[in-house]
Amino acid sequence: GAVVSQHPSRVICKSGTSVKIECRSLDFQATTMFWYRQFPKQSLMLMATSNEGSKATYEQGVEKDKFLINHASLTLSTLTVTSAHPEDSSFYICSATSRGISPYEQYFGPGTRLTVT
Amino acid sequence: SQKIEQNSEALNIQEGKTATLTCNYTNYSPAYLQWYRQDPGRGPVFLLLIRENEKEKRKERLKVTFDTTLKQSLFHITASQPADSATYLCALDPRGGGADGLTFGKGTHLIIQP
Numbered sequence: 001g002a003v004v005s006q007h008p009s010r011v012i013c014k015s016g017t018s019v020k021i022e023c024r025s026l027d028f029q030a031t032t033m034f035w036y037r038q039f040p041k042q043s044l045m046l047m048a049t050s051n052e053g054s055k056a057t058y059e060q061g062v063e064k065d066k067f068l069i070n071h072a073s074l075t076l077s078t079l080t081v082t083s084a085h086p087e088d089s090s091f092y093i094c095s096a097t098s099r100g101i102s103p104y105e106q107y108f109g110p111g112t113r114l115t116v117t
Numbered sequence: 118s119q120k121i122e123q124n125s126e127a128l129n130i131q132e133g134k135t136a137t138l139t140c141n142y143t144n145y146s147p148a149y150l151q152w153y154r155q156d157p158g159r160g161p162v163f164l165l166l167i168r169e170n171e172k173e174k175r176k177e178r179l180k181v182t183f184d185t186t187l188k189q190s191l192f193h194i195t196a197s198q199p200a201d202s203a204t205y206l207c208a209l210d211p212r213g214g215g216a217d218g219l220t221f222g223k224g225t226h227l228i229i230q231p
Contacts (some may be wrong), residue, residue: 004160006160034218034219036218041126041223042223043121043206043221043222043223043224044161044206044219044221045221046218046219046220049217049218059218091158093160093161095160095219104149104151104166104210105151105163105166106163106219107163108153108160108161108162108163109160110159110160111158111159111160113158
């Protein structure tokens with residue numbers, strides 16, 4: 001149980017285009033979803049926190065107009081990287097929590113590798 | 118500023134021995150501390166959570182300790198196996214309510230040699 005999926009797993013796009021990444025909780029309703037970014041040999045860095053039907057809360061230094069988050073339902077959150085540039089190339093990982101299962105444990109998706117050329 | 122440090126980038130252990138990983142933190146008063154495993158190109162997988170009022174937590178071959186005075190957690194894998202080779206991440210949930218994102222250390226890459 002408590003499976004989180006992400007789509008796509010890998011994406012290559014040209015500089016200046018936008019890319020959408022989906023995060024789904026497959027067998028539970030997510031109270032909250034989180035988006036993280038991980039650069040090579042670095043730790044996961046929290047980008048934003050998202051609750052269904054609410055505006056996302058972004059961490060300091062993360063541009064909300066560049067990284068658009070939509071949390072339309074209790075099982076789906078999307079991250080759109082707008083006007084992507086090579087420095088946005090990274091591993092993007094979402095996670096979800098569910099108070100119905102455990103309020104503390106986060107269930108992570110498999111990640112999306114974004115490469116901007 | 119808040120900081121989480123894991124003792125080394127890489128740790129080589131012989132199969133069958135106990136691997137011990139360290140996580141130190143500063144300028145935090147976490148309600149919980151968590152350990153995750155991450156394999157290359159994959160998302161982290163939850164292993165153990167320990168609360169501030171718990172000294173030790175065990176799960177099969179895994180053991181975690183939490184010393185809030187030293188601001189340190191130790192993560193042990195006993196009878197280590199090559200399949201335990203992965204990066205292990207320490208993570209803090211400062212308020213412990215599950216509503217906040219986690220702050221992660223850089224991780225320790227553990228290699229268990231046959």
